[in-house]
Amino acid sequence: MARTIKTLLVLLLAIPVAASAADKKDKYLIRSTDNLRTILEQEIDLPVKLYLKSGAQIGGIVTRLGAGIVQISEVSGMEVYDAVVSLDDISAILFKARKLK
DSSP: OHHHHHHHHHHHHHHHHHHHHHHHHHSOOOOTTOOHHHHHHHTBTSEEEEEETTSOEEEEEEEEEOSSEEEEESBTTBTTOOEEEEGGGEEEEEEOOSOOO
16 A cells, blocks of 8 residues: 555656656757758748748748748738748748647
8 A cells, every 4th residue: 555655656746747848848949050041941841920121921831942042832811822032031930839738
């Protein structure tokens, strides 16, 4: 009986540790070598929203990266259009980093 109680206590104490480890894995972390290009490379075939220095926003699927440009397909609100955006014109990238629980 005492052994069963000890086992249950160990399991109960381990649950928060496992949960916090999962929470840390869920967070998006940039590396010191990351830049807008490397972030977009990780998002190929995934939806993003680009915030441009002009104040404009372009949402859609990252399709390809070229020399200084990114192709966005299925542009939000204009799904039959693609856009080509200069990496130099991008000030921020919004992307899905984790799943809702």
